[in-house]
Amino acid sequence: MPELVVDRVTKEFPTRDQPLVILREASLELEAGQNAAIVGPSGSGKSTLLHIIGTLDSPTSGTVTLRGENPFAFDEPHLAQFRNRHIGFVFQDHYLLPQLSVLENVLIPAVAAGAPDAATIERARDLLAAVGLAERMTHRPAELSGGERQRAGVARALLLRPALLLADEPTGNLDRASAAAVGSLLVKMQRQEGTMLLVVTHSAELAARLDRRFEIEDGRLILQSG
Numbered sequence: 001m002p003e004l005v006v007d008r009v010t011k012e013f014p015t016r017d018q019p020l021v022i023l024r025e026a027s028l029e030l031e032a033g034q035n036a037a038i039v040g041p042s043g044s045g046k047s048t049l050l051h052i053i054g055t056l057d058s059p060t061s062g063t064v065t066l067r068g069e070n071p072f073a074f075d076e077p078h079l080a081q082f083r084n085r086h087i088g089f090v091f092q093d094h095y096l097l098p099q100l101s102v103l104e105n106v107l108i109p110a111v112a113a114g115a116p117d118a119a120t121i122e123r124a125r126d127l128l129a130a131v132g133l134a135e136r137m138t139h140r141p142a143e144l145s146g147g148e149r150q151r152a153g154v155a156r157a158l159l160l161r162p163a164l165l166l167a168d169e170p171t172g173n174l175d176r177a178s179a180a181a182v183g184s185l186l187v188k189m190q191r192q193e194g195t196m197l198l199v200v201t202h203s204a205e206l207a208a209r210l211d212r213r214f215e216i217e218d219g220r221l222i223l224q225s226g
C-alpha cells in the first residue's frame, strides 16, 4: 500500500443556499520518498486540499490514509500528536517565533514532547547546516532574509523526520533568485531525508522540479505529467 493514499476526497462548505463544492473526489497516492506538485488558479482549492491531507481540516467525504492509518478516526489530542510526529509543514509565511533564536525555532516540534534531548539538538544543528544556516543559529528571525527564514522553516518541518512534508506556496513571498534557491533546497532536502513531499505552487519553475504535477480543475485533481 502506498504511504499516502488520498481517496475520493470531496470538500463542501455550507452556504445559505446550496453548498459550495471545492473538491470533487480528489485522489492521489505517494510511495515513500516520492514528490509531486499541485498547481491551479487562485481559489481552486489547493490550500483546502493540502490542509485536508495535513489533517488540519477534515473532508466532507473520502479518506486520507497515511502509513496505513486514518487520522480522522483519532480524537483531537491523538490527532495533534500524529500530525506533529508524521507531517511537516512549510507555509508561505514562515511562522517563526520572533523572540526565539533560529535554533530554538527549529526545535519547536520537539518541545511538544518535553525538553529536547542532546540528540534532537544535534539533529537541529545538522539540519540548519544542511539548509545553509550554520552561521545563523543564534540569530533572531528578524535578522534573516526572507529566503533564510524559509530555509529555517524547512529545517523545522524536518526535525522529527516526518513521513510527509507539505509545502503551501513556499516561495510565494520571495524574489525570483531566493525562490529558485528555496525550491531547489526543498527538493534536495526531501531526497536526502527520504520523506514524501507535496508542494502547492503558482511557480511553473518550482512545479517543474518535482517528479509529478497535478492540477486542480473545477474541483477535480488531474495528473498533468509524471
Ligand code: ADP
Residues within 6 Å of the ligand: 013, 020, 022, 040, 041, 042, 043, 044, 045, 046, 047, 048, 049
Ligand atoms: P487556493 O489555495 O487554490 O487559492 P483555497 O483552497 O484557499 O484556494 O480556497 C478554495 C475556495 O474555497 C475559495 O473559493 C475559498 O473562498 C473557499 N473557502 C476556503 N475555506 C473556506 C471556508 N472555511 N468557508 C467557506 N469557503 C471557503
Ligand code: MG
Residues within 6 Å of the ligand: 046, 047, 048
Ligand atoms: Mg492557497
